Amino acid sequence: MKLMLRKIPALRPVRRIVLLAAAILTGLLIIKGGPWVQAQIGGGYDLTWWTIDGGGATPITGGPYTLLSSSGQPYASSNMSSGPYTLQSGFWPNANTTFNVYLPMVSRLGNDLTGSFTLSPAGPSFSAGQPVTINVTVTNHGDEAVSGFWVDFYINPASTPVVNKSWYNLCAMSPCSGLAWYVTGLGPGQSVNLSSNPGSYKSDHSSWPGHFAAGTTTLHLLVDSWNPGMANGAVTEWNEQNNLYTLPTGVVVSGLEASSQEAPPPLPDRPARPAE
DSSP states (O other), rough: OOOOOOOOOOOOHHHHHHHHHHHHHHHHHHHHHOOOOOOOEEEEESSSSOOOOOSOOEEEETTTTEOOOOOOOOOSSSSSSEEEEEEOOSSSSOOOOOOOOOOOOOOOOOBBBEEEEEEEEEEEETTOBBEEEEEEEEEEESSSBBOOOOEEEESSSSSSSOOOOOOOTOSSSSSOOEEEEEOOBBTTEEEEEEESSTSSSGGGOOOOBBBTTTTOOEEEEEEEEETTOTTTOOOOOOOOOOOOOTTTTOOESOOOOHHHHOOOOOOOOOOSSSOO
């Protein structure tokens, strides 16, 4: 007897299709038989669709960090409201966009002198020969005590006062008038009051008739004004730019002097520190 053998095609693909169809059918049966929540419509609400949106194309940068995008950003620019309810879209619809930046505390160590003055009467208009009192306040804003230093008062100087140019060096009026004080020392946070009253200023380095001459307009006060050979004066400060005070309003002095005044004698050379 002669046997004939025939090659039968593999059934594996058919089995895969059958198994896949069975799995789909089983899933449908489970879904149909189990609980199912559908999108609800009614009562003024419609929840038939939803989205998850990206955070936009504009990056946000702060310090060394950059946020390129984030999921769950608002879909619409306005909220959706109905009755007592409000739906705010986005992952952080009420996120606080205010940021606190904490900086290290900076403490300035050292000395810092400033000065200012007032006039009595206040002016700014005066008559030539009218008695005037100059009241000066000098303050040490630093955290260290300072030793002695000069203070100069300039009346119509020829140029803006600078250190080692005394009021006498810059005098542009005739006769010259100006004042100089010497403060022996000032503690941290302390102030000292000076004036144009006799006994307050250094008379041998001042010339003050007690009033402003006709034509006076500009008044300056310079703290730590004199220390020959030292560009910053006698006191080293962390701010050397705030030692000059100029009366903001200026003054107007009109009229004629009651009597002509002779020019005062030349002043002696000023030392860095007065003799005791």
